[in-house]
Amino acid sequence: MAHVIEIDDPDDGRLADFRDLSTADRRPDRPGGRGLVIAEGVVVVRRLLASPYPVRGLLGVRRRIDALLPDLAGLDVPAYVTSAAVMAEVVGFHLNRGVLAAADRAPQPEVEALAAGARRLAVLEGVGDHENLGALFRNAAAFGIDGVLLGAGCADPLYRRSVRVSMGHVLRVPFGRFTAWPQELDVLRRHGFRVVALTPGRSAIPLAELTGGDERLALLFGSEGPGLSEAAIAAADVAARIPMTGDVDSLNVATAAAVAFYALTAPRLETAPGNPVRARSAR
DSSP: OOEEEEOOOTTOGGGGGGTTTTOTTTOTTOTTTTOOEEEESHHHHHHHHTSSSOEEEEEEOHHHHHHHHHHHTTOOOEEEEOOHHHHHHHHSSOOTTOEEEEEOOOOOOOHHHHHHTOSEEEEESSOOOHHHHHHHHHHHHHTTOOEEEEOTTOOOTTSHHHHHHTTTGGGTSOEEEOSSTTTTHHHHHHTTEEEEEEOOOTTSEEGGGOOOTTOEEEEEEOBTTTBSOHHHHHHSSEEEEOOOSTTOOOOOHHHHHHHHHHHHHHHHHHTSTTOHHHHHHTO
């Protein structure tokens, strides 16, 4: 059973996992530091509780902890209840969402293992903005992408802001990291993937020409500024672009990923079990 514990002292040592979230060199979610996973808000905390990440504890105001009690059933974790004022003093800022949870990191799959069981993968190079990264993971979850692989220069998907912007979906979409970039793309080819570089370059084919179907596809997306490197594009099997009107030549990377994910997964989504449109049409 979860242990609901009242705390009114902001200096209580049991709250160390949640302390100084606004202080860059002491944040508990820094990969180079303690590397904890921090979830904010009832919805994201609920997804953390249902994930493979080992939860260490919760901190929140009474009504938020009460809302999560059904999700905490059977979990041997402490849930610290305090006031909004004490919570703000511990965290370092006022938290509108009223609840936090901290967890240890879970082992991430190797590239080989992730490729073996997937049909659609997103591959990122140089995506360094945590909000873009979180939004991209949310889009990947929405459109049935089987996993995300991180190449050179990518930010940490488990940074608190990425977890928040993803609405917790970064905790359920498996991801791994390449150790040799872009040479390790050959691992995907060995598993039957066609590697597609998304670029606004005029020599790239329109995205609509990639019919998808049952073909295994790995979609490459580049950094927010320069996009994919020449080496990454050269390592792909084909370059594709999203046609646009006027003098607009590019989209935010998370937006571009959403367009590409939908274009290449829409037929599967329409017939997927649990799809509300499919369920209504079957009545």
